[in-house]
Amino acid sequence: xxxxxxxxxxxxxxxxxxxxxxxxxxxxxxxxxxxxxxxxxxxxxxxxxxxxxxxxxxxxxxxxxxxxxxxxxxxxxxxxxxxxxxxxxxxxxxxxxxxxxxxxxxxxxxxxxxxxxxxxxxxxxxxxxxxxxxxxxxxxxxxxxxxxxxxxxxxxxxxxxxxxxxxxxxxxxxxxxxxxxxxxxxxxxxxxxxxxxxxxxxxxxxxxxxxxxxxxxxxxxxxxxxxxxxxxxxxxxxxxxxxxxxxxxxxxxxxxxxxx
Numbered sequence: 001x002x003x004x005x006x007x008x009x010x011x012x013x014x015x016x017x018x019x020x021x022x023x024x025x026x027x028x029x030x031x032x033x034x035x036x037x038x039x040x041x042x043x044x045x046x047x048x049x050x051x052x053x054x055x056x057x058x059x060x061x062x063x064x065x066x067x068x069x070x071x072x073x074x075x076x077x078x079x080x081x082x083x084x085x086x087x088x089x090x091x092x093x094x095x096x097x098x099x100x101x102x103x104x105x106x107x108x109x110x111x112x113x114x115x116x117x118x119x120x121x122x123x124x125x126x127x128x129x130x131x132x133x134x135x136x137x138x139x140x141x142x143x144x145x146x147x148x149x150x151x152x153x154x155x156x157x158x159x160x161x162x163x164x165x166x167x168x169x170x171x172x173x174x175x176x177x178x179x180x181x182x183x184x185x186x187x188x189x190x191x192x193x194x195x196x197x198x199x200x201x202x203x204x205x206x207x208x209x210x211x212x213x214x215x216x217x218x219x220x221x222x223x224x225x226x227x228x229x230x231x232x233x234x235x236x237x238x239x240x241x242x243x244x245x246x247x248x249x250x251x252x253x254x255x256x257x258x259x260x
Contacts (some may be wrong), residue, residue, distance in 0.1 A: 001030035001048075002060040003041060003067065009060050015208075019233050025240060033227070034064055037209035040065060042075050049077035049105075055244035056082035056234070061132075079247055082239040085131070093139045094165065100239050107231030108169060108190055109144065115187050115220065119146040125162050127151050127178065128171035133192055137169055153177065176211040186219040193226050 012033045013029055020027040030044060041063075048057045057080045058182025063069050073081075078088040084102035090097030112119060124146040124219035138150045151161045153172050162168055170178050171192035183189060208224030210250035215221045222228055244250070 001032065001041075001044065001058070002036035003032045003036050004061070004064045004097065011061075012142070013060050013075070015091055016233055018234060021239075025237060036064075036067070038071070039070055045072055046073040049075065049080055054080065055247055056080050056240040058083050069249050075162055080243055082236060082243055084136070084239065090131070090136065092134055093143075096143050100243060101134060101140065101235070102136045103235040104171075104192065104228060105140050105234045106239075107235040108192070108228060110235065111228065111231050112167070112188070115144055117220070119144050119167055122146050122166040122240060123164055124167040125148070125151060125165035126150045126169045126171070127153075127155075127162065127198070128169075128173070130171065130173075130194070133171040134211065137171070140165075141169075155245050156203070158182065170209040172209050174209055175207050176209070178210040178214060180211065180213050180217045183214050183217045187217075189214055189218045189221045190228065191222050192223050194224065233240050 002009055016130045017027050017029055032041065032044070034078065038153045040200045045057065045059065048054050052122070057076045059069075059072055059076065061069060065071065073085050074087065076086055078086045078099070079091055081100050084090070084100040084106070089099040089101070101245060126134050126141070126148065129150060130192055134150065136151070138148050141148045146167065149161060149164070151158060155161055156229060162178060162182045163184050165184060165187055166187045167190070168178070168183060169190045171195060173195070175193065175195035175197050189210055191208035191210040195207050195209070196204040197207050199205050206225050210221065
């Protein structure tokens with residue numbers, strides 16, 4: 001569901017609905033007015049969570065300023081929380097238990113695995129501590145046996161920390177925060193940032209948190225746009241299938257991730 005007409009949110013939701021249709025998933029967009037009261041939004045989330053014909057519920061963030069997102073996210077049934085943001089799912093992640101994982105972090109892990117990048121025994125540095133990306137991807141890396149440092153823009157001598165990384169994941173929300181001198185040669189770098197920077201024609205362009213010249217130093221660097229973004233949508237669709245299978249007993253509950 002989407003509240004208001006924020007252009008980015010409208011675009012994201014449209015894109016998710018299109019991809020769902022492409023893979024044969026039925027989706028319905030609840031587009032609510034900007035002025036929707038908190039109680040009305042909570043009631044809709046509760047109704048969808050209780051509806052046996054609904055397998056997944058997603059609340060598009062950010063919400064308008066007058067709405068508090070925390071109660072809304074908590075109102076989603078954890079079994080239908082395909083964004084993986086309910087406290088029950090985030091708690092399960094950090095304890096290595098079964099649960100739906102946040103889409104961007106899970107997409108990052110799938111991207112690394114697809115390209116044969118094993119994080120087991122590697123030094124991983126995450127720059128950014130948001131609940132959407134930084135914190136959960138740190139948890140997933142720990143569960144995959146990486147040694148993890150969670151840093152951010154206020155970390156003193158950030159470059160000294162990032163140069164230690166075999167795998168560097170950057171989700172800080174600042175264009176070109178990471179420069180070539182901050183990257184160990186041969187490191188795998190995942191750029192999660194999406195920033196619009198001005199151009200001479202006034203239209204602006206999208207760029208990441210990592211300077212493009214890092215490609216000359218890194219062993220691999222994800223592009224922006226077109227790198228992590230599509231993986232986020234793919235993981236959302238995967239979460240929806242997993243949620244449906246579990247709710248309809250089409251797959252057994254797994255043992256969770258092994259954590260030592």
